[in-house]
Amino acid sequence: MTQKIKTEKVVSAYSVLSTAKYGKMDDSEKIKVWKIARALKPIATKFDEDMKDASEKMKPTDDFSDRLMKAQQYEAAIRKPDCDAQTLPMGAAEYGQFIDEFKAYQKLVADAMKEYSDAEVEVDFEPLTEDAFGQLMASNEWTVDQALALGDIICQE
Numbered sequence: 001m002t003q004k005i006k007t008e009k010v011v012s013a014y015s016v017l018s019t020a021k022y023g024k025m026d027d028s029e030k031i032k033v034w035k036i037a038r039a040l041k042p043i044a045t046k047f048d049e050d051m052k053d054a055s056e057k058m059k060p061t062d063d064f065s066d067r068l069m070k071a072q073q074y075e076a077a078i079r080k081p082d083c084d085a086q087t088l089p090m091g092a093a094e095y096g097q098f099i100d101e102f103k104a105y106q107k108l109v110a111d112a113m114k115e116y117s118d119a120e121v122e123v124d125f126e127p128l129t130e131d132a133f134g135q136l137m138a139s140n141e142w143t144v145d146q147a148l149a150l151g152d153i154i155c156q157e
Helices: 007-017 027-057 064-078 092-118 130-138 144-154
Strands: 002-006 120-124
Touching: 002 007, 007 027, 007 092, 007 120, 007 144, 027 092, 027 120, 027 130, 064 092, 130 144
Parallel strands: none
Antiparallel strands: 002 120
16 A cells, blocks of 8 residues: 655654564564565665765864764763863853854754655555554554554554
8 A cells, every 4th residue: 555654754663663573463464564664764764864964064164073072072071070170172152152053053954854854755565453553562662652653654544
């Protein structure tokens, strides 16, 4: 059955399904789940590659990655009770300035990818029955959000 699904939902569902266990499922249902994962994977992989490409190309400066690492080190250091301001990788003002730059960068990348994440793609697979979805759920320890990410896509109503 061919379905039109938003790319962001495919990516979310594949993220959950790619680590799923099938232990409590019937063999025929295991095959269905595997086929669903195969149908979702190229779309999710392409989106992830595009996201990495956009993230890399839209970095505001050449030293952005280095400053990001310093900001992460700064955050880790200030959480320690024996934090010494003299050994911090950057000062508080520099850290604040970088955080503003980082937020602007994240928004730029999100804006660039919005069109792609909202785009509907056609995916062809046989959905699971409610019982089979229940078996899949019983085979995994998913949160409600993870179950919802899958249920809307791979389960027949």
